[in-house]
Amino acid sequence: MKFASIAGSAIFAASVASAQYVPSVESLEGVYKGKTYSPYAKRDFPSNVYWGDTHLHTALSPDAGLFGNTLGLEEAYRFNRGEEVVSATGLPVRLARPLDFLVVTDHSDMMGFATDLAKGAPNILATEQGKRWYEGLQAGGEESANAALDLITNFSQGTLDPKLVADYAPGSPAYDSVWQSVIDAAEKYNDPGNFTAFIGFEWTSLVKGNNLHRNVILRDGAFRARQVVPMVTQPPIGSTDPLDLYAWLDKYESGTGGQALAIAHNGNLSNGLMFPFDAQYTGKPVDENYVQLRAKWEPLYETTQIKGDGEAHPFLSPDDEFADYETWDAGNLDLTEAKTPEMLKHEYARSALLMGLQLESKLGTNPYKFGQVGSTDAHNSLSAIEEENFFSKAPSAEPSPTRMHHPFTKTEIGAFEGYELTASGRAAVWATENTREALFDAMERKETYATTGPRMMVRFFGGWEFTDDDLRSRNPAFAGYEKGVPMGGDLTQPTGDAPTFMVYALRDPIGANLDRIQIVKGWMDANGETQERVYDVAWSDGREPDAEGKLPPVGNTVDLEAATWTNTIGASELATIWTDPDFDASQKAFYYARVLEIPTPRWVVYDALRFGVEIPEEAEKTGQERAYTSPIWYTPAG
Incomplete structure (x- = not known):
């Protein structure tokens, strides 16, 4: 009887707790970005x-x-x-x-x-x-x-x-x-x-x-x-x-x-x-x-x-x-x-x-x-x-x-x-x-990207309100869709402030580490001429740009004789919030991310090892595989 009483009390307590303390979806509005306790429920963006x-x-x-x-x-x-x-x-x-x-x-x-x-x-x-x-x-x-x-x-x-x-x-x-x-x-x-x-x-x-x-x-x-x-x-x-x-x-x-x-x-x-x-x-x-x-x-x-x-x-x-x-x-x-x-x-x-x-x-x-x-x-x-x-x-x-x-x-x-x-x-x-x-x-909506083969995971968002706090979550896409537009999108908010971009990349699980993330910007100036610039926005191994702003190479671990490399350089993931330092609100522009891996062997190196043949002198033996996101376009208001 004592056991039964304890069990009954536990059931009663649990039902009271459920009735009093389980939060509703509405109560989580504005508190938790996932809108429900489970971050995978109620979300409608591509995951x-x-x-x-x-x-x-x-x-x-x-x-x-x-x-x-x-x-x-x-x-x-x-x-x-x-x-x-x-x-x-x-x-x-x-x-x-x-x-x-x-x-x-x-x-x-x-x-x-x-x-x-x-x-x-x-x-x-x-x-x-x-x-x-x-x-x-x-x-x-x-x-x-x-x-x-x-x-x-x-x-x-x-x-x-x-x-x-x-x-x-x-x-x-x-x-x-x-x-x-x-x-x-x-x-x-x-x-x-x-x-x-x-x-x-x-x-x-x-x-x-x-x-x-x-x-x-x-x-x-x-x-x-x-x-x-x-x-x-x-x-x-x-x-x-x-x-x-x-x-x-x-x-x-x-x-x-x-x-x-x-x-x-x-x-x-x-x-x-x-x-x-x-x-x-x-x-x-x-x-x-x-x-x-x-x-x-x-x-x-x-x-x-x-x-x-x-x-x-x-x-x-x-x-x-x-x-x-x-x-x-x-x-x-x-x-x-x-x-x-x-x-x-x-x-x-x-x-x-x-x-x-x-x-x-x-x-x-x-x-x-x-x-x-x-x-x-x-x-x-x-x-x-x-x-x-x-x-x-x-x-x-x-x-x-x-x-x-x-x-x-x-x-x-x-x-x-x-x-x-x-x-x-x-x-x-x-x-x-x-x-x-x-x-x-x-x-159709251009939420796509290209890679030269590796399956690195890349996200790219543009907006005006991204902060470093948005990258502290392991699910930054919530902030990406809530505050901005994904790759393939348009920035249409009428503001004179420079847009911010959230970009992050994870290496291919069976591939090479990442060297850097770059953002490629193209724009049309006041004279109707087009300009371009490539910005290094996130990189591995604590390197520092030189006096001219150029980032030193990541290094090269390729072993040509064995047709392999080591992931002792580079990073497994890179992420950043970047603001365009050269933004002009009156100029049309596009931005896309380019993600580079560390150097790895080209296919000719594998052929040389497996067939025991020489590689032609003119042939490139290594390369840095990469990804190109779809752009995000900025158009001036009006």
Whole structure:
């Protein structure tokens, strides 16, 4: 009886305590930022970053098939969600960590051609081009790669055999069958909450070798995707004009009730055409119609990938010591035209962001107000771009003792050397959940960032009220969303005070420590001229800037013989509140964060160790992997 009495008293006491002392949600308003005791309840902002690739090709792409890729849609999805597969060159391969989402973007032109070419279809062998490419494919190796490059050149010059174009155009049985298989595979592997498979394609505008490609991503599933066929570029029904792609996107949305967006890539291979200022390549002016449509349909830009990094160029940013990173500037995509200095301004993300400020003042809309992502553009179905697990662009450049010693592309103009292929990149998306809808919506609002491969976690917020106290919490995002805007946002508060920015980064859990965080600012001065500056805002190891404000290098722990490094320098996390010391409230500006790791080995070092070969003298052996956030824009009041 004594036991029962004690138990009863305890139950009574607990119920009284519950009735008297459990706080309500309302009672926590203004007291606790999470609004409830649990900081994970009642919050509606994105709390997860999802990793993916918005640009991957399978054997269905004509050039990928000619390069020797035999892996189709099934292998691409299985591999990139974490399974082991065998590459087209017979090597077992697996990702260190699976992706969260994937967009298979096979070329929209000539769908079905690659499959039939591999089979030696009679209609293909009946043409001189088809027979030549088939023989190159059967020979394999360098001959197969040369056949692929020949196809690309004929494609870009508009000299494809008209019969081949007609046999594999939208409306043909071969084309329509392949498009349905693309939809079916995405539906099969789309697993909301676990793995997202988007339906998409690459619109491959290639004007005389100058890259104007866009990847198209649909927010929707099979019901809407089956109501359309992709936009193509080859005549008589296709077009290489981006304005015609925007018309296709508009027709898709109005006709199906769905949503779509486009992502441009590799402006560094466009020879000055990717970001026009006065006139488009067609001769049409960059007018109000152009800037409005581009701003509407292209919320993101692919800043980094296997064919070079496209954030900045040392010619354009001579004061930026980190601007010359994985630079490809020999010429256009197929090296049929050499690069000249005046082209560069119209090819790189930072210079485009700057021109966007000027175009907004001139035409009322900023066409280059884009967020940033990275992706691979791999043509072997494998999004394997870790430096130690680099399966490169195509089967012809998959791991072998000779791949770094042979040019990937070479003409009389110049060469893209094998060792120049870049192990990059990844798209990071801050979203509420891993679904098509949530990820697409995050891309639309530009809450994304690009990395060259590592999965460092980066947050970037802008506002006017951030203080050091906001970083004392292990959940600073509460203050970030409450007091300001995230990456991709706009600062619109009418104030003359300088904005404050909260930025923090955590290293990749299995990667290298962090060297520093920088904020890149671009602005338009009173004379309408654009300016830029890179600020070191947080750094590791207690270094001090010199008299000129330059931060000493972090050091280098790379062991080239062992193909490794140590995390005895750098920091596992960096964070700061930064106020622009050069702010002028009357000047339009943008800000984005760049996060640098400590030096680590490039993929050529791993190849040298595993194959026992020498690295070409000209090849870079180490690099500082990095992340680029989407910008935050400031516009003066009024």
